[in-house]
Amino acid sequence: MNIYDIIVRPLETEKAFALRDQTKYVFVVHKDANKLEIKRAVEEIYRVDVDRVRTMVMPGKANKTRGRRVVRRRAPWKKAVVTLAGGGRIEALEA
Amino acid sequence: MFEVTKELLDSHEALLEIVFEESTVDEAKRRAALKISREVNIPGFRKGKAPYAKVLQYVGEPTVIQEAAELLMDEAYPQILEKGEVSPYGPGEYVSMQPSPLTLKIRVPLQPTVELGDYHSLREPWVDPSVSGEEVTQTLEQMREEHAILEHVDRPAAMGDEVVVDVKAVANGDVIVEENEIEIVLSESRPFLSHEFVAALVGMSVDETKQVTLVLPETVEEPSLRGVEADFTLTVKHVHERALPNVDDALASTVGSFETVAELEQDIRQRIIRRKQDQTLAEYRAKLSAQLVEQATVAYPPLLLKETLDDIVDEASKSIESQRKMSLEDGLRLDGLTLEQFREQMRPQAEARIRRSLALSKLAELENVTVSDEEVVQEYTGLMGRLGVVEELSSRKIEVDSPLGRNLRSSALGRKVLDRLASIGRGEGQVPGYGAEVPKANGVDVAEHEVDASAGEVETPKSEADA
Numbered sequence: 001m002n003i004y005d006i007i008v009r010p011l012e013t014e015k016a017f018a019l020r021d022q023t024k025y026v027f028v029v030h031k032d033a034n035k036l037e038i039k040r041a042v043e044e045i046y047r048v049d050v051d052r053v054r055t056m057v058m059p060g061k062a063n064k065t066r067g068r069r070v071v072r073r074r075a076p077w078k079k080a081v082v083t084l085a086g087g088g089r090i091e092a093l094e095a
Numbered sequence: 096m097f098e099v100t101k102e103l104l105d106s107h108e109a110l111l112e113i114v115f116e117e118s119t120v121d122e123a124k125r126r127a128a129l130k131i132s133r134e135v136n137i138p139g140f141r142k143g144k145a146p147y148a149k150v151l152q153y154v155g156e157p158t159v160i161q162e163a164a165e166l167l168m169d170e171a172y173p174q175i176l177e178k179g180e181v182s183p184y185g186p187g188e189y190v191s192m193q194p195s196p197l198t199l200k201i202r203v204p205l206q207p208t209v210e211l212g213d214y215h216s217l218r219e220p221w222v223d224p225s226v227s228g229e230e231v232t233q234t235l236e237q238m239r240e241e242h243a244i245l246e247h248v249d250r251p252a253a254m255g256d257e258v259v260v261d262v263k264a265v266a267n268g269d270v271i272v273e274e275n276e277i278e279i280v281l282s283e284s285r286p287f288l289s290h291e292f293v294a295a296l297v298g299m300s301v302d303e304t305k306q307v308t309l310v311l312p313e314t315v316e317e318p319s320l321r322g323v324e325a326d327f328t329l330t331v332k333h334v335h336e337r338a339l340p341n342v343d344d345a346l347a348s349t350v351g352s353f354e355t356v357a358e359l360e361q362d363i364r365q366r367i368i369r370r371k372q373d374q375t376l377a378e379y380r381a382k383l384s385a386q387l388v389e390q391a392t393v394a395y396p397p398l399l400l401k402e403t404l405d406d407i408v409d410e411a412s413k414s415i416e417s418q419r420k421m422s423l424e425d426g427l428r429l430d431g432l433t434l435e436q437f438r439e440q441m442r443p444q445a446e447a448r449i450r451r452s453l454a455l456s457k458l459a460e461l462e463n464v465t466v467s468d469e470e471v472v473q474e475y476t477g478l479m480g481r482l483g484v485v486e487e488l489s490s491r492k493i494e495v496d497s498p499l500g501r502n503l504r505s506s507a508l509g510r511k512v513l514d515r516l517a518s519i520g521r522g523e524g525q526v527p528g529y530g531a532e533v534p535k536a537n538g539v540d541v542a543e544h545e546v547d548a549s550a551g552e553v554e555t556p557k558s559e560a561d562a
Contacts, residue, residue: 013139017146094148 204396
């Protein structure tokens with residue numbers, strides 16, 4: 001799997017921004033990618049040292065359609081919280 | 096924090112160019128981003144929690160700069176005006192904005208300026224009005240007519256009699272008048288409807304019916320009937336001979352609480368002189384204020400003209416609504432005008448009103464003419480008296496700072512200024528008028544005469560910017 005397929009995009013939410021103070025960056029990753037692949041991909045794309053990767057599969061949310069009994073469900077997706085080694089920062093993701 | 100450069104425009108406005116320091120702009124941009132994040136729903140963030148970078152990315156830098164510029168202007172506008180040494184008449188208007196370095200151009204309307212010139216040398220001859228014996232006699236004659244004694248007579252109607260007539264008139268196949276027992280005085284000097292109509296009635300006896308065809312005069316109310324032939328059917332019901340009373344003490348006691356004819360004549364003389372005094376004073380003031388305005392050099396911003404035109408349109412709108420029971424737009428459409436054309440037509444009137452108002456305000460300022468709170472209360476009491484409001488109501492206290500109080504103050508100030516102008520025009524102290532010493536004219540005290548309040552209105556322009 002290509003490294004650019006592994007890292008889908010950085011996750012930009014209030015919580016993800018708050019974690020950056022702890023040198024933790026949150027990404028949306030390919031659902032089949034494992035922690036090692038994610039570590040290598042982040043190190044290669046952003047030229048940083050990764051200390052630790054924690055992943056979790058987020059359940060797809062249900063979209064209810066008004067007036068109809070159909071419930072659409074979004075696909076589950078994988079989130080990775082990447083902790084950088086030695087208090088490093090990813091400049092490309094900073095303001 | 097910022098630099099201000101000023102350019103004075105011919106339109107009596109100042110063009111201010113404000114260049115903000117970078118550090119000031121950065122700080123403002125951050126505050127602006129916070130404000131935006133509180134108002135805009137940014138996915139992944141609660142309102143007001145999105146970081147600066149995310150807001151910049153989400154709404155774009157131009158939006159943040161625009162918001163920052165507005166914040167800076169709101170905060171720094173008074174200092175900008177102070178630094179630019181500008182005395183504004185009203186709120187400024189954005190002209191342009193450059194983002195880097197943040198440079199704003201605003202156009203600020205300036206306070207009107209008035210130069211009255213040598214107004215102390217204004218002169219206008221004052222002529223005391225007089226009353227001739229002929230005018231008194233005419234009034235007495237009118238009183239005799241009004242108090243004529245009517246006597247039934249059994250003879251044909253003659254000139255000078257009063258007849259009671261049933262009248263029916265048909266014009267163009269329509270009945271235009273059908274009234275019974277109309278009282279008509281057969282007079283040559285003041286004929287009812289027309290001379291021909293009166294002539295038709297002369298010679299008619301009681302219960303006699305006559306049919307005549309007459310051309311309706313140009314004085315009839317309905318325009319479509321003017322000059323139209325109408326068939327009249329006239330039936331005389333009564334003929335009264337009118338006996339005019341003699342000018343004697345009896346007449347004097349009938350028309351009022353006078354004991355002698357001399358008293359009645361004096362009262363007539365007083366009333367005529369009061370009317371003439373009012374008229375002469377109003378004309379005198381109008382001439383002088385016209386001279387004052389003529390020699391004054393006045394400069395004012397377009398905003399003042401716009402506001403005055405708005406007032407005129409508003410007045411016209413109310414007038415049309417009350418008189419013609421329609422909206423201003425409908426009224427103008429009937430006259431073949433658009434609102435814009437009407438405003439353009441009213442422009443000279445608005446300009447004249449501004450010039451007069453500014454010149455008189457300046458005169459009030461230079462001559463230190465003011466109106467005290469007590470005078471406002473007096474004005475209120477006078478107004479209540481003229482309106483015939485009972486004493487209890489008129490004795491209620493008026494709030495001098497209420498809209499009515501301000502209006503009365505403005506009205507009183509206007510009259511006082513015109514009084515001052517009138518005294519300047521005579522080259523002496525006071526002239527007869529509001530609050531002034533009243534001279535005796537033809538031996539008659541005219542202290543209680545009234546002056547048209549609307550003639551003395553002064554609209555004081557705004558003194559502070561609504562920035």
